Amino acid sequence: MSLIEIKNVSKEYIIGQTSTHALRDLSLQIDEGEFVTVMGPSGSGKSTFLTIVGGLSEPTSGRVVIDEIDIYSLRRDGLSDLRREYVGFVFQSFNLVPYLNVLENVLLPLAPTGIPAKEQTAIAEGLLSEVGLLEKAEHLPGELSGGEQQRVAIARALISDPLIILADEPTGNLDTATSESIMQLFKLLNERGKTILMVTHNPVYKFHSTRTIDFRDGTLVGDDMKYISQMSADYREGREFQQNIWTHD
Amino acid sequence: MKLYHIGLKNLKRRRVRTTLTILGLALAVAIEVGLTGITKSLEDDFSRKLDEYGANILILPKSDDLSLDYGGLSVAGVTFGSEKLSMSDVAKIKAIKNSENIATVVPQLFHAADVNGRNVIVSGIDFNSEFRLKRWWRFSGSRPKEPDEILAGSSAAQALNLKPGDDLEIAKHHLRVAGVLTETGSQDDKLIFVSLPIVQKIFDKGEALSMIEVSALCYNCPIDSIVAQIGEKLPNAQVTAVRQTIETKMDVMHRIRHFSIILSVAVVLFAALMIFVNMMSSITEREKEIGIFRAVGFKRKHVLAVLLFESLIVSLSAGVVGYLLGLSGAHLARPLMGLHDLHGFGIDTLLISLTLAIFVGISAAIYPAYKAAKLEPTAALRAL
Numbered sequence: 001m002s003l004i005e006i007k008n009v010s011k012e013y014i015i016g017q018t019s020t021h022a023l024r025d026l027s028l029q030i031d032e033g034e035f036v037t038v039m040g041p042s043g044s045g046k047s048t049f050l051t052i053v054g055g056l057s058e059p060t061s062g063r064v065v066i067d068e069i070d071i072y073s074l075r076r077d078g079l080s081d082l083r084r085e086y087v088g089f090v091f092q093s094f095n096l097v098p099y100l101n102v103l104e105n106v107l108l109p110l111a112p113t114g115i116p117a118k119e120q121t122a123i124a125e126g127l128l129s130e131v132g133l134l135e136k137a138e139h140l141p142g143e144l145s146g147g148e149q150q151r152v153a154i155a156r157a158l159i160s161d162p163l164i165i166l167a168d169e170p171t172g173n174l175d176t177a178t179s180e181s182i183m184q185l186f187k188l189l190n191e192r193g194k195t196i197l198m199v200t201h202n203p204v205y206k207f208h209s210t211r212t213i214d215f216r217d218g219t220l221v222g223d224d225m226k227y228i229s230q231m232s233a234d235y236r237e238g239r240e241f242q243q244n245i246w247t248h249d
Numbered sequence: 250m251k252l253y254h255i256g257l258k259n260l261k262r263r264r265v266r267t268t269l270t271i272l273g274l275a276l277a278v279a280i281e282v283g284l285t286g287i288t289k290s291l292e293d294d295f296s297r298k299l300d301e302y303g304a305n306i307l308i309l310p311k312s313d314d315l316s317l318d319y320g321g322l323s324v325a326g327v328t329f330g331s332e333k334l335s336m337s338d339v340a341k342i343k344a345i346k347n348s349e350n351i352a353t354v355v356p357q358l359f360h361a362a363d364v365n366g367r368n369v370i371v372s373g374i375d376f377n378s379e380f381r382l383k384r385w386w387r388f389s390g391s392r393p394k395e396p397d398e399i400l401a402g403s404s405a406a407q408a409l410n411l412k413p414g415d416d417l418e419i420a421k422h423h424l425r426v427a428g429v430l431t432e433t434g435s436q437d438d439k440l441i442f443v444s445l446p447i448v449q450k451i452f453d454k455g456e457a458l459s460m461i462e463v464s465a466l467c468y469n470c471p472i473d474s475i476v477a478q479i480g481e482k483l484p485n486a487q488v489t490a491v492r493q494t495i496e497t498k499m500d501v502m503h504r505i506r507h508f509s510i511i512l513s514v515a516v517v518l519f520a521a522l523m524i525f526v527n528m529m530s531s532i533t534e535r536e537k538e539i540g541i542f543r544a545v546g547f548k549r550k551h552v553l554a555v556l557l558f559e560s561l562i563v564s565l566s567a568g569v570v571g572y573l574l575g576l577s578g579a580h581l582a583r584p585l586m587g588l589h590d591l592h593g594f595g596i597d598t599l600l601i602s603l604t605l606a607i608f609v610g611i612s613a614a615i616y617p618a619y620k621a622a623k624l625e626p627t628a629a630l631r632a633l
Contacts, residue, residue: 056544057627077548084546095541099262100255107250109545120250156545 002029003163003195004053009062011048011218022048023059024218030197030211032163035190037206038199039222040215046199047168049215053197054087054166055079067163084109088157092169094149096141096156102128103137106155127155131185147178154185158194165189167198171205183208252551256558263531270527271567277520278571278606281513282598283578287586288509289593290579292502306463306476308342309487310334333485334458342463345478353382353464358445360452360459362419365409371419372440373448376400382464383437389413390428396444398427404438406430419443422451461486517605521613528560528617536624543626556618557611564610568603575602 011023023045030036038046051057052064055071064071071082089095096105106124128134131151133144141149150170157165167186171179179202187208190196198209206212214222260267310333339356358373376393380386390413393400401411406429411417415426424443432438449455465475472490480488532539542552576594583591 051627054544057625077550080543080546080548083544089544095537095544097255097538097541099258104250104254104258108255108541111250111252111255112547112551117250160546 003032003034003067004028004030004197005063005065006030006053007063007065009052009059009064011045011052011057012060021218023052026062026218026220028213028220028223030195032195033190033193034211035186035196035209036198037209037212038197038215039201039203039206039212044215045218046215048218050166050168050197050199053164054089055083084113084160084162086162086164088154088160088162088165090150090153090157090165090167090170092172094141094146094153094173096149096152098141101138101140102133102144102152105141105152106159108156109159124155124159127158128152131155145178146174147181150174150178150182151185154182154189158189163195165194165196165198167196169199169201171200171202252554253558256555256562259555260559260562266527266531267563270524270563271570273523273527274520274564274567274606274610275570275574277516277609278568278602279574279578280516281605282572282575282594282602283582284509284513285601286575286579286591286593286598287582287588288505290583290588290591291505291586293592294588294590305465305472305491306479307489307491308334308338308461308463308479308483309489310459311485311487334461334483336456336458338458338461338483338486341482342461342479345475345482347465347475347478350465350475351463353378353462355379355382355462355464356445356458357460357462358448358452358454358458359440360448360454362441362452364417364419364441367408369405369409370440371448371452372442373445374442375445376442379442382462386433386437387431388428389431390426393427393442393444395425395427396447397422397424398444399424400442401426401429402438402440402442403430403432405441409441420451422447517609521609524560524563524610524613525617528556528614529620532556532617532621535621539621539624540626543624549622552622552624553618556621557614560610560614560618561607564607565603567610568606569599571606572599572602 006026006028009023009026010021013020013022026045026049038049040046048057052059053066055064055066058072063073066082066086069082071079074082083089097108100108103121103124106127107120110120110123125134125137128137131154133148133151133155136144136148141152144152150173154165154170165186170186171182174182183205186196186198190210196209198205212222212224213220214224334356336356339354342354343351345351355375355378360371360373362369362371364371380392388400399417401409406412406426409417411426411429413426413428417424417426419441424447430437449457463479465472476488476490480486539552542555579591579594
């Protein structure tokens with residue numbers, strides 16, 4: 001059984017009297033532990049795909065099943081719970097809350113839960129330690145570099161220990177070296193069992209993933225799983241610099 | 250971290266806006282509190298002063314034998330002495346259920362007498378009570394201190410050619426004029442005022458009375474109830490409320506109160522509008538942030554809780570600041586208003602201030618907060 005099943009999903013936006021098909025009859029299955037790179041030109045439907053999988057935007061037709069849950073059959077609150085427990089979002093522009101410090105940003109998804117404060121803090125500090133930002137826990141996002149902010153966003157995405165990480169161009173605002181460190185972080189997460197769907201324009205990042213899907217005009221035009229998987233495995237075996245990725249920025 | 254941490258952090262981040270919002274609402278609360286307090290103080294002060302202007306309840310014996318018009322009412326038994334009231338009735342009046350509303354009780358005994366060959370009406374009174382009731386009395390000479398000293402009404406003094414220091418004889422009783430009233434324009438001008446025990450003694454009336462005047466501090470008190478209670482205690486008396494005085498008092502007070510309420514409502518509505526506009530603008534600015542909340546698993550009710558908590562904190566602060574501002578303002582305005590004391594600034598007013606501020610703050614914030622909570626995450630997160 002796949003972790004994510006997308007069945008005949010279409011998404012149509014109607015603006016005024018004009019309708020735009022962002023996705024057309026998309027069907028796809030993603031297994032647990034896959035690292036899927038989502039590619040395609042601007043306006044091809046990549047981000048719409050991500051928001052639909054993440055339970056942020058209901059498709060016009062079709063079904064999205066995550067862990068055997070038809071997510072859009074859930075009530076609104078159920079969908080919110082699913083977002084918190086199954087999905088971690090990482091955005092291109094980090095989307096940290098500017099008036100909350102690093103620790104609080106990481107803790108944000110747990111704020112509505114009844115988890116005791118001490119337990120929350122212990123989890124968040126553990127994650128910050130992993131992304132190398134524990135010493136900046138009291139800093140505001142505005143005091144961090146882009147790479148550091150993205151690491152905070154990744155820690156926030158992991159706070160609920162979700163099965164799936166959805167990343168929308170997570171390196172889009174970062175320089176090459178910082179982007180590489182973020183990609184190494186995603187790879188490590190994937191190795192730890194997280195299923196990752198990452199939208200990117202950069203073809204190089206195909207080599208970090210296990211699968212690449214390609215969109216054109218809302219339609220899936222490429223799904224290169226085996227080749228990319230093999231390439232990714234080869235790449236993984238060849239790397240020797242992973243130990244320093246957490247603090248490289 | 251809890252939801253309220255987010256609200257507190259946001260308020261701290263937007264210090265200027267938060268402070269201005271608190272001040273705006275606090276100003277409205279201050280105006281409401283100040284106006285209410287000043288109005289209450291004015292009411293009390295005005296009521297006290299109006300009550301000082303004279304009796305508002307007259308008690309007469311039940312009789313058809315009418316010969317003296319007094320304050321629009323006829324007084325029985327002046328000529329024929331059919332008095333049915335006595336000094337014991339004064340004690341009965343002071344023992345009614347609403348006795349705390351009774352300010353002054355003035356017993357009087359009228360009797361016709363021949364003075365220097367002219368007929369005059371002698372009024373036996375208790376000078377202390379009478380002077381307390383009729384604070385507008387002015388006189389030449391001095392206030393009677395000794396039992397045999399009298400006060401002459403201006404017309405009576407003129408008719409009898411009396412002046413302070415003169416001696417006169419009433420029913421073979423030697424008396425001395427202590428003072429002469431300046432003209433009052435009332436029936437008092439025609440009377441000779443003598444100490445009540447002296448009048449009772451020289452006319453051999455025992456403890457009899459012709460009339461009892463009562464001043465009840467009755468702004469908003471149940472005057473009809475007081476009249477009924479006195480009527481029950483004195484079944485042989487005719488107890489009448491001088492309605493015109495009372496209704497004038499009530500009318501003036503109600504006008505002041507209505508003006509105060511209208512002004513307060515206008516100011517409070519203005520404050521509510523200000524908070525509404527401020528919240529709507531704040532929600533627009535925070536769309537992305539709300540999108541983040543929703544994306545990381547906040548339900549609508551969680552977003553609503555954060556925003557309403559912020560509004561609650563602002564409202565509570567505005568309630569306290571508004572109360573203190575209102576109190577300070579009222580103290581500053583007190584001398585200008587000619588008030589000796591301020592009333593209506595107790596703990597109950599503080600609670601009313603807080604309730605008002607919370608009601609206005611939450612009412613004005615509820616729609617913007619609801620609108621924000623309804624934002625779809627993707628619509629709010631323009632980054633996606």
